[in-house]
Amino acid sequence: MPGRYGVSSRSASRHVSRRRSRARLRFRGARLTVLSCSVATLAGVFGLAGTATGPDVPASAGVLPPSQRDVGDISRGTDRELAAKTVGPVMVKVIQAPPADPNVKPVATAPLPAGSGSGHRVVFDITQQTVWLVDADDTVVRTYFVSGSRYDQLPTGTFEVFSKSRDAVSWHGTETMEYMVRFFRGENSNIGFHDLPVATATGTEVQTLSQLGTPLSDGCIRQDLEDAVALWEHTEVGTPVVVVRT
Structure with missing residues (x-):
């Protein structure tokens, strides 16, 4: 239905x-x-x-x-x-080396350069800014850093000490130095070894001991006072000075 x-x-x-x-x-x-x-x-x-x-x-x-x-x-x-x-971001702690003590000179350990003469002499390496005091039997009695000329006007070769002065004044008259040992006659003034110069205006040394090993002078070779005394005693007029580059 x-x-x-x-x-x-x-x-x-x-x-x-x-x-x-x-x-x-x-x-x-x-x-x-x-x-x-x-x-x-x-x-x-x-x-x-x-x-x-x-x-x-x-x-x-x-x-x-x-x-x-x-x-x-x-x-x-x-x-x-x-x-x-x-993990997240990595945190890196940077540890900076402490600054060098300006009153501490660096220690020189380089060996005596080959071909630097023989017998009683002084050897100066311009490249390493280092001096060696050598005895007659070729024994190194002292090695130390110095500060030579920043103008690099010293030639290589063998020279002789021609004068010594217990006290001296710089060629421009603004610095004094002690234990001068001259071995090369430069254009403006003679070049030799001496202690760290003292500025006459301030009465302070013109560089720190920690800067030895860096060329900073106007022509001469700057030394720590103890090293200057040692070279003064090691040399006399006529002592050979051998200048090399390594």
Whole structure:
């Protein structure tokens, strides 16, 4: 018998029944999908994603089979992210070396240059800014740093001490020095060895002991007072002075 809308009540009931069946299937499918996603999520958290894959897990679950997953890259990426989060910026503490004591001269240990003569003499190396006092048997009795000319006007060769003065004044008249031992006649003035000059205007030495080993003079070779006394005593007029570059 026709129903209200031109179909039999039985047909309508079958239609409704089919719709309900489809709804149940869709609902069950949704439950299955949700359940699959839940299992995949838990498996991913606990490292068991491989056990949740298979024919019963739909592709929509978001879990790839083990053959398609690059576990190494994932783990390395996780390690890098963890390192970035836990380590943070590296703090580097820079420790600066203490400044040199201006009252302490550096220690010279270089050996006597080869080809620097023989017998009782004084050897001066322009390159190393070092002096050696040598005895007649070629024994080095003293080695020390000096400060030669910053203009580098002294030639190499063998010269002789031609004069000595216990006290002297610089060619420009603004400095005094002691234990002068001259061995080379320069264009403006004679060149020799002496102690650290003292400025007449201030009464202080023009350089520190720690600066020995650096060329700083106008022409002569500056020495620590003790070394100047030692060279003064080691030489006499006629003593050879050998100037070299190494």
